[in-house]
Amino acid sequence: MKKLSIITICYNEPNLEETCKSIVNQTWQDFEWIVVDGGSNEETQKIWDKYKYRIDKFISEPDNGRYNAMNKGINLAEGEYLNFLNSGDYYFYDDALKDIFENKSYTEDYLYGNECYLKSDPLKNHIQPMPTELTKEFLYRYSLRHQASFIKKELFDKYGLYNENNKVVSDYEKCFVFLENGVTFKYLPYTITYFNTEGISCDKKTHSIALQEKNNVINKYFTKEELISLEKKYPKKIKYSLFEKIFSIKNDWNTNHKILTILGLKIKLNKRK
Numbered sequence: 001m002k003k004l005s006i007i008t009i010c011y012n013e014p015n016l017e018e019t020c021k022s023i024v025n026q027t028w029q030d031f032e033w034i035v036v037d038g039g040s041n042e043e044t045q046k047i048w049d050k051y052k053y054r055i056d057k058f059i060s061e062p063d064n065g066r067y068n069a070m071n072k073g074i075n076l077a078e079g080e081y082l083n084f085l086n087s088g089d090y091y092f093y094d095d096a097l098k099d100i101f102e103n104k105s106y107t108e109d110y111l112y113g114n115e116c117y118l119k120s121d122p123l124k125n126h127i128q129p130m131p132t133e134l135t136k137e138f139l140y141r142y143s144l145r146h147q148a149s150f151i152k153k154e155l156f157d158k159y160g161l162y163n164e165n166n167k168v169v170s171d172y173e174k175c176f177v178f179l180e181n182g183v184t185f186k187y188l189p190y191t192i193t194y195f196n197t198e199g200i201s202c203d204k205k206t207h208s209i210a211l212q213e214k215n216n217v218i219n220k221y222f223t224k225e226e227l228i229s230l231e232k233k234y235p236k237k238i239k240y241s242l243f244e245k246i247f248s249i250k251n252d253w254n255t256n257h258k259i260l261t262i263l264g265l266k267i268k269l270n271k272r273k
Contacts, residue, residue: 003101004031004150005079009069011038013087020051022090028098032056034076036069067162067170074156081111082153084146084171085193092116092191099190100150108186110178111150118194127191134185136176140218140230143172148192155183168210169217176221 006023010016023033037048037060045060052058057076063069070084091097092115100111112134116127130148131138159177162170179185218227 002030002032002079004081004083004097005034005073005077005153006031006083006085007034007036007070007073007077008085008087009036009038009066009073010040010044010087011069012040012044015088016044016047017050019085019087019090020047023085024051024054025094026091026097027095028102030101031097032077032079034073035059036063036073036076037061038063038069064164065167067164067166070171071161071164074153074161077153080152081150082156083150086147089147089193089195091193096190096192100188100192106186108184109152109155110144110183110185111188112144112185113148113188113190113192115145115148115193115195116191125194128195130187132187134175134179134187136179136221136226137230139172139175139179140222141234144175145193145195146171147195166213168206169213172214173217176217180221 008019008023013019033055034057035048035055037044037058039060039062040048048055048058048060059072059076063072066086073084074082085091100113112130114127114129116125118125130144134144155178159174159181163173164170166173222230
């Protein structure tokens with residue numbers, strides 16, 4: 001059995017070649033590479049053709065969204081750990097996998113490290129450090145990125161695949177499932193990957209969907225009392241345009257209220273039951 005399976009999903013990704021180069025240039029190559037392409041165009045297929053010498057398993061067919069594609073990859077994987085390096089993302093440096101896996105063994109179920117947020121302006125790139133201990137409070141505010149995570153495949157056998165009903169947050173939701181069931185986590189003191197901030201989870205077009213899905217997850221895994229405490233500790237600020245300061249109704253995803261604003265006066269409606 002390979003120590004690692006790298007799963008890459010793709011659909012007409014313009015930065016695909018950067019991902020491919022990142023994988024084949026890793027100095028530690030004891031992994032299988034699985035590609036799940038959603039039936040991309042001819043230009044994308046030509047890029048795949050250049051790297052098929054290294055790809056272990058390749059399928060290209062229509063899918064029902066990112067998590068359907070990721071689940072296909074999980075079902076194909078034979079490695080002990082899975083890493084989801086999707087098209088457009090890439091490793092932070094060529095020795096990343098070597099530093100993590102060469103001559104090392106782990107008993108923990110879920111390994112995770114730091115990530116560098118990739119901006120259109122390179123001067124704005126920044127490294128996001130992860131906590132040494134994963135808690136629900138951390139997940140309330142942030143998430144573990146699958147690009148910088150290595151998850152034992154057996155966890156998906158035991159706790160199920162990603163929820164395909166979500167468009168954006170099923171990997172976030174799965175962290176709660178794992179944490180709730182006593183899965184062991186280990187922090188790796190490395191910056192492992194770049195995170196492409198132009199992906200679906202950061203796309204302004206899907207921002208409202210992401211917020212709603214995250215709200216649903218938070219309400220599922222936190223009690224009312226926990227949320228009241230966290231809302232006081234980490235108050236969320238809603239941005240308003242000049243017109244919205246005069247009159248607007250906005251959703252506060254963090255508390256399940258609607259915020260009615262009239263001439264600058266804010267009133268909370270629809271309190272959580």
